[in-house]
Amino acid sequence: MTAPGPDERRARAALTRLTEPGDQQVGRWLRELGPVALLRGLTGTGPPPPGARADRLAGCHARAATLDPDADLAAVTRWGGRFLCPGDIQWPGQLDDLGDARPLGLWVRGCPDVRLWALRSVAVVGARACTDYGSHVAALLGAGLAERGWVVVSGAAYGVDGAAHRGALAAGGATVAVLASGIDVPYPRGHTELLDRITEQGLVLTELPPGGHPTRSRFVLRNRVIAALTRGTVVVEAEYRSGSLVTARRARELGRHTMGVPGQVTSGLSAGVHELLREGAQLVTDADEIAELVGAIGDLAPPRRGPVVARDLLDTTALRALEAVPGRGGGGTELIARNAGMGRERTLASLYELQALGFVERRGDLWQLADAASTSGTPKPPGRRPPARRGGA
Amino acid sequence: MTAPGPDERRARAALTRLTEPGDQQVGRWLRELGPVALLRGLTGTGPPPPGARADRLAGCHARAATLDPDADLAAVTRWGGRFLCPGDIQWPGQLDDLGDARPLGLWVRGCPDVRLWALRSVAVVGARACTDYGSHVAALLGAGLAERGWVVVSGAAYGVDGAAHRGALAAGGATVAVLASGIDVPYPRGHTELLDRITEQGLVLTELPPGGHPTRSRFVLRNRVIAALTRGTVVVEAEYRSGSLVTARRARELGRHTMGVPGQVTSGLSAGVHELLREGAQLVTDADEIAELVGAIGDLAPPRRGPVVARDLLDTTALRALEAVPGRGGGGTELIARNAGMGRERTLASLYELQALGFVERRGDLWQLADAASTSGTPKPPGRRPPARRGGA
Numbered sequence: 001m002t003a004p005g006p007d008e009r010r011a012r013a014a015l016t017r018l019t020e021p022g023d024q025q026v027g028r029w030l031r032e033l034g035p036v037a038l039l040r041g042l043t044g045t046g047p048p049p050p051g052a053r054a055d056r057l058a059g060c061h062a063r064a065a066t067l068d069p070d071a072d073l074a075a076v077t078r079w080g081g082r083f084l085c086p087g088d089i090q091w092p093g094q095l096d097d098l099g100d101a102r103p104l105g106l107w108v109r110g111c112p113d114v115r116l117w118a119l120r121s122v123a124v125v126g127a128r129a130c131t132d133y134g135s136h137v138a139a140l141l142g143a144g145l146a147e148r149g150w151v152v153v154s155g156a157a158y159g160v161d162g163a164a165h166r167g168a169l170a171a172g173g174a175t176v177a178v179l180a181s182g183i184d185v186p187y188p189r190g191h192t193e194l195l196d197r198i199t200e201q202g203l204v205l206t207e208l209p210p211g212g213h214p215t216r217s218r219f220v221l222r223n224r225v226i227a228a229l230t231r232g233t234v235v236v237e238a239e240y241r242s243g244s245l246v247t248a249r250r251a252r253e254l255g256r257h258t259m260g261v262p263g264q265v266t267s268g269l270s271a272g273v274h275e276l277l278r279e280g281a282q283l284v285t286d287a288d289e290i291a292e293l294v295g296a297i298g299d300l301a302p303p304r305r306g307p308v309v310a311r312d313l314l315d316t317t318a319l320r321a322l323e324a325v326p327g328r329g330g331g332g333t334e335l336i337a338r339n340a341g342m343g344r345e346r347t348l349a350s351l352y353e354l355q356a357l358g359f360v361e362r363r364g365d366l367w368q369l370a371d372a373a374s375t376s377g378t379p380k381p382p383g384r385r386p387p388a389r390r391g392g393a
Numbered sequence: 394m395t396a397p398g399p400d401e402r403r404a405r406a407a408l409t410r411l412t413e414p415g416d417q418q419v420g421r422w423l424r425e426l427g428p429v430a431l432l433r434g435l436t437g438t439g440p441p442p443p444g445a446r447a448d449r450l451a452g453c454h455a456r457a458a459t460l461d462p463d464a465d466l467a468a469v470t471r472w473g474g475r476f477l478c479p480g481d482i483q484w485p486g487q488l489d490d491l492g493d494a495r496p497l498g499l500w501v502r503g504c505p506d507v508r509l510w511a512l513r514s515v516a517v518v519g520a521r522a523c524t525d526y527g528s529h530v531a532a533l534l535g536a537g538l539a540e541r542g543w544v545v546v547s548g549a550a551y552g553v554d555g556a557a558h559r560g561a562l563a564a565g566g567a568t569v570a571v572l573a574s575g576i577d578v579p580y581p582r583g584h585t586e587l588l589d590r591i592t593e594q595g596l597v598l599t600e601l602p603p604g605g606h607p608t609r610s611r612f613v614l615r616n617r618v619i620a621a622l623t624r625g626t627v628v629v630e631a632e633y634r635s636g637s638l639v640t641a642r643r644a645r646e647l648g649r650h651t652m653g654v655p656g657q658v659t660s661g662l663s664a665g666v667h668e669l670l671r672e673g674a675q676l677v678t679d680a681d682e683i684a685e686l687v688g689a690i691g692d693l694a695p696p697r698r699g700p701v702v703a704r705d706l707l708d709t710t711a712l713r714a715l716e717a718v719p720g721r722g723g724g725g726t727e728l729i730a731r732n733a734g735m736g737r738e739r740t741l742a743s744l745y746e747l748q749a750l751g752f753v754e755r756r757g758d759l760w761q762l763a764d765a766a767s768t769s770g771t772p773k774p775p776g777r778r779p780p781a782r783r784g785g786a
Contacts, residue, residue: 136659262670263656263657283670
């Protein structure tokens with residue numbers, strides 16, 4: 001797939017404002033017509049898309065005048081962000097598993113490479129109104145996964161989500177918040193500061209256009225992005241019929257690992273997790289068990305030892321970070337940032353990218369060169385290793 | 394298999410004193426020589442069993458003079474008990490799955506029919522030093538299983554075992570204690586009163602001869618009897634490497650259901666259960682889920698509706714209890730006992746037997762006639778129903 005041209009990018013940006021996330025009819029039209037013709041068809045400046053209902057078209061026509069994708073794109077750029085489209089180098093290919101429900105594009109803030117981070121990511125989700133046990137475990141898992149070099153993805157909600165993000169941040173690790181609102185609409189309000197920290201140290205992304213407000217259905221649809229983006233979803237606490245279970249079941253449908261943290265059978269906030277476990281989800285009790293499961297997938301995972309792209313394909317920032325990693329015993333993020341003469345956040349983002357590419361490995365607080373990183377120049381492609389191979393880290 | 398004669402019964406009783414439970418060499422000799430010749434061979438009044446080591450024989454010879462099976466059998470009869478042997482009508486056939494490790498016999502106190510009770514039994518086991526959560530859940534499960542007409546089997550230990558027994562007793566239900574000591578040696582001492590209540594309302598049984606004291610290995614070997622006797626084993630709380638896990642794994646080897654109750658991942662007393670669940674045991678959170686699982690086995694289970702033996706094969710006590718069950722809506726144990734003019738314990742024992750035979754069903758506090766109980770005279774044999782049939786009760 002080639003990178004989209006400016007017209008196509010502008011059309012996709014406009015379509016995120018004109019349509020709701022995950023609309024499969026929109027996905028089909030997009031596949032058949034392309035974004036530019038679809039936008040014209042919906043806004044009345046071209047032939048209407050096949051089978052479009054009159055009321056739908058009328059609604060789109062009414063909103064056509066308010067569309068200003070250039071302003072949206074400019075605003076996001078001003079905020080240090082970007083709008084990613086399918087075909088972009090940073091586009092996370094896993095989202096393509098959603099088929100016609102694939103996001104039209106992703107509004108992103110934060111410097112790391114979305115595609116590379118997603119390759120080594122795990123979702124940790126759960127109840128907003130969780131117990132102390134739930135937030136304690138979520139924070140432990142967030143920190144433990146970060147210490148093992150995994151990117152912690154969640155929904156920035158109160159409760160389990162927030163605790164998981166905070167755990168990853170506290171361990172100096174990588175975390176991604178997937179919002180059900182616009183990139184400029186911190187939700188919940190009480191997590192404004194948390195989202196600022198995630199933007200600095202990690203990634204915040206959403207399908208919704210700037211200014212978009214969360215609704216019940218947008219939360220549910222957001223969950224499919226979390227499920228598809230990551231290599232597995234861990235539910236920490238959830239009542240029956242909770243949104244976290246939707247994420248987990250979606251993850252299972254997508255062939256991702258579905259995991260649950262058990263709790264007391266007398267706790268309603270563990271009832272949903274236990275239901276999930278009885279349906280076949282994997283019971284996990286700590287970050288090691290999670291890492292072992294998601295690390296065992298072959299299809300998405302980069303090899304655990306040695307790089308997957310040639311060193312001379314690295315961008316200059318990544319190369320600077322790689323050259324700053326001490327050759328023996330490794331070093332902490334601060335040291336490597338000093339060696340590289342780069343900011344801490346930029347260095348951390350690069351280190352996670354280098355890890356996804358197989359050049360470095362994280363062990364607790366230290367980053368080390370991967371076994372073959374210094375020698376290999378012509379690596380194997382990521383998809384070719386045997387799927388049954390178990391991660392050794 | 395025919396019922397053993399008096400010499401054979403006496404020999405088996407003596408052998409329970411001369412050998413340790415679960416000794417597979419003893420089991421093989423027993424199969425080849427029979428109990429009478431084996432006893433003679435071990436005590437020096439007949440040719441020694443093939444391959445018997447000299448030190449073993451010397452040990453047996455030394456203890457031969459102290460054997461007095463008639464006194465043991467008389468004592469147990471005096472205590473209102475009995476010594477059951479393979480071939481006896483009440484012998485629980487499931488124990489034969491233990492092969493050469495099958496008990497030589499069972500010393501039993503309590504009036505119910507061991508075979509019939511075992512047919513509808515579930516083991517609830519777990520840590521001695523359990524948490525409040527563990528004892529709470531064990532009591533809930535004990536009561537809930539009893540209310541659903543299941544016999545709760547456990548090891549009479551402190552902690553989970555005791556709570557499970559007490560839960561069943563409190564619900565006016567059936568419970569069986571399998572001891573690692575002699576039938577006259579209440580262990581632990583603090584459970585003397587509990588064991589007295591179980592003897593009155595249920596069954597206490599052991600492989601060990603009167604006066605036998607528990608040892609570490611006897612506890613482990615006792616667990617195989619619990620596993621084999623029941624249709625499934627539920628572990629409520631257990632640390633890594635605990636005895637309850639041995640019971641559960643033994644249950645799995647024997648093709649029984651292995652179940653675990655989850656707890657908080659931060660609790661060491663749930664760590665063993667979680668390990669078991671990660672190995673493939675079924676996660677269960679209440680008595681309904683347990684009953685659904687064990688009720689679904691076809692091979693051991695009597696049909697859930699309608700009797701499995703003809704009415705005229707019932708003994709007079711069972712027939713009296715059956716005739717005392719009100720025809721519409723059923724009745725409680727007390728009422729049925731009054732109607733039958735029998736004691737409460739004897740009535741309860743008969744009702745559980747009638748349930749195992751398919752004549753009655755327990756629903757909460759009430760006993761009702763099973764759908765076909767009043768009409769059927771020529772029932773289907775128990776082994777012929779489709780194994781996949783799910784229990785409806």
